[in-house]
Amino acid sequence: MNSRRTCTAAAAVTASVLLLAGCGDSGELRSAGPTSTAVGPARLWPTLPPASAAADDYGSGHTEVVKGITAKDDDIHRVNPVDVVRAQEAAASASPSPSPSPVNVVGLDDCGTEASTKCPVLKAYYRDLTGDGKxxxxxxxxxxxxxxxxxCxxxxxxxxxxxxxxxxxxxxxxIAGRDVILRAVADLPGYEYRTAWSWDPHQRAMLPTRDExxxxGPPAPPTQPPKPSPATPTASPQNSPTPSPPAQTR
Incomplete structure (x- = not known):
């Protein structure tokens, strides 16, 4: 039996036999090269006292019951999105306390029974974001x-x-899986903010779980210094015409 058939047959045995017998290999361990030393996180300013209040957020964790909107069998497909926004705007206008839904939606009067390009409420989408099958x-x-x-x-x-x-x-x-991903304009040219909102069963709300x-885009071209304006060409000494001798007078 030649060496090729021997290796082919050996491929069907267990890994332990392969380590013992080998096929054209000594079976010894080989170094994969140097490995960098693991370095743990270094805590900065360990004596700094903890914060006494949370930082300002932009709506994370807020929930709001929309009053006056119902649907048979709690079928959310039967809910009119325009009616939902109108109900929230009306409730926010009547309430003296701040609301997570600010009163800044304009043009709701342009939202009729037919589709209108002037209506600020866009086409609605339906996805199972909470994982309850609905x-x-x-x-x-x-x-x-x-x-x-x-x-949402x-x-x-x-x-x-x-x-x-x-x-x-x-x-x-x-929408990727059960995450709502928003891409927004960044302050830096060529960059964007990307935030993934995910359902949190403890908070019973969608939270911004990833914000980056x-x-x-391509890197911005480096600023080039202004090019000097072309100078007026001057005659070189070797190409300069020989001055004519002064005219002689008698």
Missing amino acids: DELVVGIRLPKRQLAVR YTFEDHRLTQIMGTSDAVVSVE ILRT
Whole structure:
């Protein structure tokens, strides 16, 4: 039996036999090269006292019950998104306390029974974001200054509840799995903010679980110094014409 058939037969045996017999290999361990030493995190300013208050957020963890909106069998597909936004705006206008849904939606009067390009409430989408097997309602609302509000709703205890609300200079909105991913304009040219909102069963709300800034375009060209204006050409000494001798007078 030649060496090739021997190796082919040996491939069918267990790994332990392969280590003992081998096929054209000594079976010895080989070094994969030097490995960098693991370095643990170094805590900076260990004596710094903890914060006494949370930082300002932009709607994370806020929920809001939308009063006056119901649907048969809590079927969220039967809910009219425009009616939801109108109910929230009316409630926010009548309430003296701040609301996670600010009163800045304009143009709701242009939202009729037929589709209108002037209506600020965009087409609704339905996805299971909480993992309970039922769809949630995802609504986009055009705001002034080219801002976009994104809100998600679900039925809890037969009450329509907003479980997510945020607004930004949004570039695009995507749903990946059960995450709502927002891409927004960054302050740095060639970059964008990307935030993934995920359902948190403890908070009973969508939370921004991942917030990052990513490179999206080519690097900005370096600033070039202004080129000097071309100088007036001067005659070189070797090419200079020989001056004529002065005229002689008698």
